[in-house]
Amino acid sequence: MINGIKRYFGMLPIRFSSALIATIVVAILTGLQTYLLLSVKSDPESVANLDQAVYIFPILNNSVWLALSPLLFQLLLKANKVTDVVRRNAAYAVLGIAITLAHEILGLFIYNGGCYTAYVLDFAGQFQLDVKSGVLGLSKTFVEYWVISFLLIHFHSKKKLRKAKLRNVQLEAHLVKAQMSALKNQLHPHFLFNSFNTISALMEEDIPLAQRMIAKLGLLLRKILKDGDIQMITLEDEVDLAKLYLEVEQIRFKGRLVTRFAIDAKVKHVLVPTLLLQPAVENAVKHGFYNKIGECEIAIKAYENEESVIIEVQDNGEGKKNDAGFSFGIGLSNINQRLAASYGEGYELNVNSKSATSGFIVEIRISKKTLENENISSPS
Known part of the structure; x- marks a missing residue:
């Protein structure tokens, strides 16, 4: 009844x-x-x-x-x-x-x-x-x-x-998830290809060093695979992934690679696409330091101003060789597409180089308004 x-x-x-x-x-x-x-x-x-x-x-x-x-x-x-x-x-x-x-x-x-x-x-x-x-x-x-x-x-x-x-929001969310998965899957082979190339080169020069690198790479891969299909992680966790990768590369550079991190506590819980920084760091290692003999430095910074959360990946590598327009490669295009899928128009991706010796700065600006409207944050 x-x-x-x-x-x-x-x-x-x-x-x-x-x-x-x-x-x-x-x-x-x-x-x-x-x-x-x-x-x-x-x-x-x-x-x-x-x-x-x-x-x-x-x-x-x-x-x-x-x-x-x-x-x-x-x-x-x-x-x-x-x-x-x-x-x-x-x-x-x-x-x-x-x-x-x-x-x-x-x-x-x-x-x-x-x-x-x-x-x-x-x-x-x-x-x-x-x-x-x-x-x-x-x-x-x-x-x-x-x-x-x-x-x-x-x-x-x-x-x-x-x-x-x-229903439209759910369909858009599924579409974004599918796009992010496709881009992430595109990134994995690229990252592994670079890593295995490095290990292959070391096997002919220093087998114990190559073994150490394999062990570090194993830790990194376990951390990446542990998250499974997670598309967004905190900036703090993303920086930790970049640190692990750079530890692998430091073995190859035999002490010449110096890393610096400056992450403001106010922005460490902002959610970003998984492996967002990876292509920028790989570009610095693979292209920026290709012919560099002296100390190689990579600095990762994250901070905020009144309007945006700003993330920078800076190296002291070769920089821009001429005044020709800069075009994104696979790695930076991947960053751009994943930012667009995550934040719509609420972001900027800038790549700057002042001279042939100053290196590159990859700068990501994410609008605070976008983060608030989409609730893209993690509890502190």
């Missing part, structure tokens, strides 16, 4: 609790309006005898509408499926007449124990047969039908719109 009632009122486009509250509020307002109207037209002693008109009738009227609303809503949905405009409007009108009569009959049946005659309350508190009052009552109920129908369709449309928006 209870489950059946829940299912019945569950057909409404709004919660039953909201419909119940609306019913009570309208009943109170209607009763207050009637009381004020009768107070003007009658003496206080007569008004005291009209409790039924002030309290019982509004409650009864609105309670019957609440009871009929789920049925009315389902019938409205069926009428709305009629493609022809004239026939659809005719269906609404016929439905209105039927629901109006049902409302009046049900209300009178409840109050008068089955008497289906229209009554009016005189000022002495007595019920009398009144055809004029019955017609006016039906007219009032017919207007109420149209108001309630409009509200039901309105809330139904809003509910459909919310569902459509939610």
Whole structure:
């Protein structure tokens, strides 16, 4: 029984609790309006005898509408499926007449124990047969039908719109996840290819060193694979991954590679795509230090200003060899695409080089407004 009632009122486009509250509020307002109207037209002693008109009738009227609303809503949905405009409007009108009569009959049946005659309350508190009052009552109920129908369709449309928006957001989220997975999968072979090339070169020069590098690489791969399909990690964890990779490269450089890290505590919990820094660090090692003999330095910084969270990967390698326009390679293109998938237009990716000896600076700026709007942060 209870489950059946829940299912019945569950057909409404709004919660039953909201419909119940609306019913009570309208009943109170209607009763207050009637009381004020009768107070003007009658003496206080007569008004005291009209409790039924002030309290019982509004409650009864609105309670019957609440009871009929789920049925009315389902019938409205069926009428709305009629493609022809004239026939659809005719269906609404016929439905209105039927629901109006049902409302009046049900209300009178409840109050008068089955008497289906229209009554009016005189000022002495007595019920009398009144055809004029019955017609006016039906007219009032017919207007109420149209108001309630409009509200039901309105809330139904809003509910459909919310569902459509939610579905679109979910589809976009799945699409972004698929894009991020594809880009991440593109990155893994590139990273492994570079690492195994390094190990292969070391095997001919220093086998123990190559073995140490394999051990470090194993730790790095376990950490990467442990996260599985996780697309976003904290900046702090991302920097830790970069540190592990650079530890592997420090073995190859035999002490010539110096690393520096300056991560502001305020930004370490910002979420970034997994392995975001990897291509920038690999580019510095592979291209920036290709012909460099002296000390090689890579600095990773992260801080914030009023508008953005800023991440920098800077090296002291070769820098730009000429004034020709710089074009992104596979690694930096990967960074750009993953930033776009994660933050939309709320980011900037800049690559700068002041001279042929100053090295490159890969700068990522992520808008704070984007981080706040998308809730892209992790609890501190």
